[in-house]
Amino acid sequence: xxxxxxxxxxxxxxxxxxxxxxxxxxxxxxxxxxxxxxxxxxxxxxxxxxxxxxxxxxxxxxxxxxxxxxxxxxxxxxxxxxxxxxxxxxxxxxxxxxxxxxxxxxxxxxxxxxxxxxxxxxxxxxxxxxxxxxxxxxxxxxxxxxxxxxxxxxxxxxxxxxxxxxxxxxxxxxxxxxxxxxxxxxxxxxxxxxxxxxxxxxxxxxxxxxxxxxxxxxxxxxxxxxxxxxxxxxxxxxxxxxxxxxxxxxxxxxxxxxxxxxxxxxxxxxxxxxxxxxxxxxxxxxxxxxxxxxxxxxxxxxxxxxxxxxxxxxxxxxxxxxxxxxxxxxxxxxxxxxxxxxxxx
Amino acid sequence: xxxxxxxxxxxxxxxxxxxxxxxxxxxxxxxxxxxxxxxxxxxxxxxxxxxxxxxxxxxxxxxxxxxxxxxxxxxxxxxxxxxxxxxxxxxxxxxxxxxxxxxxxxxxxxxxxxxxxxxxxxxxxxxxxxxxxxxxxxxxxxxxxxxxxxxxxxxxxxxxxxxxxxxxxxxxxxxxxxxxxxxxxxxxxxxxxxxxxxxxxxxxxxxxxxxxxxxxxxxxxxxxxxxxxxxxxxxxxxxxxxxxxxxxxxxxxxxxxxxxxxxxxxxxxxxxxxxxxxxxxxxxxxxxxxxxxxxxxxxxxxxxxxxxxxxxxxxxxxxxxxxxxxxxxxxxxxxxxx
Numbered sequence: 278x279x280x281x282x283x284x285x286x287x288x289x290x291x292x293x294x295x296x297x298x299x300x301x302x303x304x305x306x307x308x309x310x311x312x313x314x315x316x317x318x319x320x321x322x323x324x325x326x327x328x329x330x331x332x333x334x335x336x337x338x339x340x341x342x343x344x345x346x347x348x349x350x351x352x353x354x355x356x357x358x359x360x361x362x363x364x365x366x367x368x369x370x371x372x373x374x375x376x377x378x379x380x381x382x383x384x385x386x387x388x389x390x391x392x393x394x395x396x397x398x399x400x401x402x403x404x405x406x407x408x409x410x411x412x413x414x415x416x417x418x419x420x421x422x423x424x425x426x427x428x429x430x431x432x433x434x435x436x437x438x439x440x441x442x443x444x445x446x447x448x449x450x451x452x453x454x455x456x457x458x459x460x461x462x463x464x465x466x467x468x469x470x471x472x473x474x475x476x477x478x479x480x481x482x483x484x485x486x487x488x489x490x491x492x493x494x495x496x497x498x499x500x501x502x503x504x505x506x507x508x509x510x511x512x513x514x515x516x517x518x519x520x521x522x523x524x525x526x527x528x529x530x531x532x533x534x535x536x537x538x539x540x541x542x543x544x545x546x547x548x549x550x551x552x553x554x555x556x557x558x559x560x561x562x563x564x565x566x567x568x569x570x571x572x573x574x575x576x577x578x579x580x581x582x583x584x585x586x587x588x589x590x591x592x593x594x595x596x597x598x599x600x601x602x603x604x605x606x607x608x609x610x611x612x613x614x615x616x617x618x619x620x621x622x
Numbered sequence: 623x624x625x626x627x628x629x630x631x632x633x634x635x636x637x638x639x640x641x642x643x644x645x646x647x648x649x650x651x652x653x654x655x656x657x658x659x660x661x662x663x664x665x666x667x668x669x670x671x672x673x674x675x676x677x678x679x680x681x682x683x684x685x686x687x688x689x690x691x692x693x694x695x696x697x698x699x700x701x702x703x704x705x706x707x708x709x710x711x712x713x714x715x716x717x718x719x720x721x722x723x724x725x726x727x728x729x730x731x732x733x734x735x736x737x738x739x740x741x742x743x744x745x746x747x748x749x750x751x752x753x754x755x756x757x758x759x760x761x762x763x764x765x766x767x768x769x770x771x772x773x774x775x776x777x778x779x780x781x782x783x784x785x786x787x788x789x790x791x792x793x794x795x796x797x798x799x800x801x802x803x804x805x806x807x808x809x810x811x812x813x814x815x816x817x818x819x820x821x822x823x824x825x826x827x828x829x830x831x832x833x834x835x836x837x838x839x840x841x842x843x844x845x846x847x848x849x850x851x852x853x854x855x856x857x858x859x860x861x862x863x864x865x866x867x868x869x870x871x872x873x874x875x876x877x878x879x880x881x882x883x884x885x886x887x888x889x890x891x892x893x894x895x896x897x898x899x900x901x902x903x904x905x906x907x908x909x910x911x912x913x914x915x916x917x918x919x920x921x922x923x924x925x926x927x928x929x930x931x932x933x934x935x936x937x938x939x940x941x942x943x944x945x946x947x948x949x950x951x952x953x954x955x956x957x958x959x960x
Contacts, residue, residue, distance in 0.1 A: 323818035323819070323820065323821075324789075324818055420905055436682075465681035465682055465845065466681075466845070466847075466886060466889045466890055466891075467681065467885050467886060467889045467902075467903055468681075469889065469891075470889040470891070470902075471902075471905060492818065492819065493891060494819070494893060495890065495891025495892055495893055496891045498891065498892065498893045498894070499891050499892070499895075522893060522894070532820060533819060533820065534893060535823075536819045536820045536822065536823035537819055537823075537848065537893060538823075538826070538846070538848035538849050538851060538852035539848060539851070539852075539892075539893070540847050540848045540851050540875060540887070540890050540892065540897075541875070541876075541892070541896050541897060542896070543851050543852050545827075546823040546826060546827055546852065547823070548820055548821075548823035548824035548827055549820040549823075549824075550824075552788045552789075552790060552818070552820070552821055553818075
């Protein structure tokens with residue numbers, strides 16, 4: 278897939294905070310991504326890693342008690358500070374669209390499908406007489422029969438259908454960037470595959486960039502050009518999907534891959550100990566230090582920088598120690614050597 | 623040491639099943655029209671051996687949770703027999719039923735709803751022990767420590783309240799309570815789908831360790847084929863209330879016979895491109911429900927023919943591998959075996 282290299286959407290140095298007892302509580306720190314035209318970026322991590330929060334901050338949609346403390350967002354030819362909520366929100370529906378987890382909750386329960394799409398088109402300034410055919414074309418592009426589905430209310434749609442209608446509404450404003458926040462988590466796998474593939478083919482047709490927020494690494498492996506892995510508010514590894522999945526450099530990325538049950542060749546799962554630290558308990562050092570099997574004193578002193586390792590950026594000191602080989606890759610010869618009882622010595 | 627494939631029970635053939643389900647049906651409300659199948663599960667039969675894990679997979683609405691709840695005695699069945707240890711659970715005496723309730727436990731998907739927010743872990747689990755009069759007060763404390771260690775909780779977790787625990791720890795507490803009364807069967811209803819992958823891996827490993835130490839049988843309900851592949855030797859695939867395929871997990875995943883199973887296995891997103899097949903059902907955008915007398919997959923199945931207006935019977939397609947589809951050629955293995 279040819280990707281135009283000039284970035285159209287850039288988030289730089291984003292830092293998101295909540296206030297608790299008058300003190301700022303860091304939720305997302307030093308978050309940087311850039312998106313080229315037509316590129317598909319996967320944003321993965323566990324619950325509370327800050328995936329949704331960082332993307333919401335970049336479109337000015339943070340919940341009331343949470344604010345963007347620093348950072349800048351570039352879109353549509355100009356930059357603005359992450360604190361300028363109003364300016365950021367003005368992009369929504371005019372170049373950036375959000376697709377949320379539950380399609381049905383994005384729809385108005387009292388309006389028929391046709392009427393909801395019609396409203397968006399009228400905001401966009403489509404003439405009344407053209408709208409009907411535009412609605413039919415949009416519904417058809419997501420594989421829904423307009424005659425049958427258009428007159429239904431959201432509660433009469435299945436989960437997959439509702440997500441497709443939500444997608445139609447996002448597409449109606451012809452965005453350049455679509456941010457899909459767990460768009461298929463509520464769907465069954467067979468439907469999930471159809472919806473994701475539809476989403477990707479629409480991106481390709483319209484040369485639309487996509488940020489796919491998900492906790493499903495399998496989805497990312499098959500569908501994203503690049504992937505950013507988040508842990509406790511930090512991006513810990515970002516780069517081309519294929520190479521990261523082949524040879525992860527950050528211990529967290531590796532442990533995520535080792536924790537997923539394989540369908541075709543079952544192997545022993547190597548779970549991480551504990552769970553991600555909560556905001557406020559991040560400490561001064563690497564936020565993965567408490568769970569990392571390779572931790573040493575360097576790690577606890579300060580947060581490691583994102584350093585370039587080959588074709589990607591990694592927030593870890595291990596690759597710098599030039600002992601990359603000590604982090605076992607996903608290669609098959611390593612699998613037999615994995616300790617059977619525990620990953621941590 | 624744990625094997626890479628789930629362990630088979632050494633004596634599968636010569637022990638009697640701990641649970642036998644025969645022709646179980648349970649439906650809810652009324653169907654959309656008179657000739658359609660009501661939601662629920664229909665005509666389910668299987669055996670569960672001591673120490674075995676059977677996986678039940680299917681999409682939402684396939685009736686897997688209903689089946690699990692019937693097995694755990696939380697729902698009465700409409701038709702059919704569930705035999706626990708050779709006794710029909712519908713006709714048990716009061717005492718027998720109480721014993722049954724102790725020996726068949728259930729772990730729910732969302733531990734937040736399963737735990738009592740006002741009780742500490744210790745009192746919550748001890749309640750189950752007290753209820754069945756197991757041990758004196760001092761013995762119970764020792765038992766709690768033992769159980770906590772078994773599910774991978776620390777001693778100091780025992781005095782905590784649910785809100786002081788993480789999601790994975792709460793699910794461990796659910797498992798701990800289920801284990802407290804030395805059950806023979808635990809129904810695990812999507813035990814890890816509310817958890818993150820790293821925590822899911824911890825919980826799944828704990829469950830397998832427990833099974834090796836106590837020969838408890840699991841009925842694992844999941845929509846995740848990977849989880850079932852890791853945990854189970856044997857698997858049942860359900861679609862809209864009916865079992866459509868059953869067999870060893872390995873065979874069903876490697877050589878799925880039923881069109882729904884084929885689509886399900888092919889749709890699982892994989893980390894590496896190890897899987898080339900890509901069988902698809904017709905889009906989900908049309909109506910799914912069809913007449914009760916027909917194959918339920920009929921309207922989404924690309925292989926559907928006129929024959930599919932009748933429910934296909936379960937037919938053997940491999941070694942202890944059955945599928946209910948007219949398009950599948952029954953194997954001759956059955957003749958040579960019988």
